[in-house]
Amino acid sequence: MSIKQLPIKEFYSFGNSLIEKTRNLILQLWQENKFATELKEDKTPVTVVDLQAEQMLREIIQRNYPTHGIIGEEYENTNPDAEFQWTIDPIDGTQNLVNRIPTFGTLLGLRYQGKAILGFIDIPVLDILCHGALGMGVFCNNKKQILKDLQSAKLEHTDLIGSSTLDVFKRSGEEEKLFKVMNFHPHTRIYYDCYAHILAITGSLAAMVEFNLKIWDFTPTEFLLQEAGGKFVYLNKWSPDNPRDLAHAIFGKPTAVDLIVQELKY
C-alpha cells in the first residue's frame, strides 16, 4: 500500500484516544503518589506508572490492530516484521516523575515501512499535548505550529539550546561533545526530556542536542518537528531497519541545527 492510501485519519483518531487514556491513568497515579521505584540495568528508574501505562497501550493496540508491531521502552517487541510499528515511551522523564517535577510525559509514534506518519507528545500534569499526522499539520494545544528559522545566521544571546544530561553522553564516552556545545553556546540548558522536545517544536528552543536516543524517544519528535518546518539531523548512521540501535541527533530551527552540526564537525 502506498502511504497516500493509508487510513491516516483513523490511526490519528485512534492515537488521540490512546493518549487520552494514558493521560487519565498517569494523572491518577501522580495524584496518588504511591508508587514503587526500581533502577533498571542502565541505572535509570522505572515505576509502576511506566509499566501500567505501557501495558495498557499495548493491550489496546493489540486488540485493535493485532497485525501491527509495537516497540516500547519497558517490554519486548511485538510483531517485529510488521509494516506498521507503534513506538511507545509511556513515561519519558521518569527521573522527573519520581522527583515530583511535572515535565515528564508520554511519547507515541507510528511508522509505516520505517517512515513516521503519526506523533504524539503529551505532558499530562502541565496539560500540554502536541500531535500531528502526515499531511495534516502539527498542533500544540490546538494551535497550529509553524517553526520559524533563526532571525540571523548566528545564535544570539537570547537563543537557547537544550541538551540531555552528561550521564547520557557518558554512556557512549562522548561527554566532550556536550562540553563543546556548552562552550559554543553558553546559554545551553540541560533540560527536561520530552518537555524540551515540545519547546523545540514550538520554537522556544533554537535547537536540541541529544545522544543515545532510543526509537521511542525520538519518533514523535522527529516527525512533528519536521512537519512543522524544522530540521532533524542524525549524527550517526541510524536506520529504522535496526530499531534497537541508539541515535544521536540535533533538531530544531534549520540554521541553529546547521551551526551546531558544523561546530561538532560532523
Add this chain to the structure above:
Amino acid sequence: MSIKQLPIKEFYSFGNSLIEKTRNLILQLWQENKFATELKEDKTPVTVVDLQAEQMLREIIQRNYPTHGIIGEEYENTNPDAEFQWTIDPIDGTQNLVNRIPTFGTLLGLRYQGKAILGFIDIPVLDILCHGALGMGVFCNNKKQILKDLQSAKLEHTDLIGSSTLDVFKRSGEEEKLFKVMNFHPHTRIYYDCYAHILAITGSLAAMVEFNLKIWDFTPTEFLLQEAGGKFVYLNKWSPDNPRDLAHAIFGKPTAVDLIVQELKY
C-alpha cells in the same frame, strides 16, 4: 527594634498583595505577547514586562513604607541606609519569558538589619507561589513545606542537582566549577531560574549550585529554603552590608549541599 517586635504579619500581608498585583500585570503582558526586548550591558535581555512590574512594585512600596529601602534589578537603590530593605527581581528568567517558556517568575524579599524576614517566589503562568515569613512556616501553593534530607549519605542516581548556565559561571571565569559539579553528578541539569529554586525548596532537586547571584536573586530563596529546613551555603564572603556584591551559593538538602561543597573544595 528587636526582630520579635516587628509587625511581620502586616508586612507578609502587604507582600502577598504586591505579588497578586505583579502576577496580574505579568499575565496580561504575557497574553498580549507584544513587548520590546533589549540587551543590557551584561548581554542579558530586559523587556517592558520587567520594567513595568518593578516600577509598579516600587511605587506601591514607597507609598506604603516611604522610609524603607528598595534594591531592584532594573533601577537604582532607594534609601540605601534604611533598616528595612525590599529586594525585587520583577522577572527572574527574562530569557525564558522572551522565548515563551513559562517558568520565569517574580522574586520579592524583605531584610531587616540585613536579615531576611520574608520571601516570595511566584511563577504566574504555571500558577505556583511559594512564600513565608519569619516564624510562620513556608508554603508552596498553600502546602506547608518541610524539606527532608537525602535518604543516604551519598547522591543516588535518581537525585537531581540543578545549576545556572555556563554563561553565568564564565562571568567570573569559573566555568571549571560547573564542569566539576557535572562530572561529580552527571544527573546535573541546567535549569530554569527561579522555578529551579522552588524545586530546591520543595525537595524535587537535591541541591542547586549558582554563581554570580545578585541579592534580589537569592534573598527569598535563602530565606524560604532555610525556614523549610534546608541548608544555604555561600561559597564566597558575601554580606548584606555590600548588597551589590555577587554571591556564589549552594543550597538544598543538607547532606547534598555538604557533598558538593566538599567536592568543590571550599
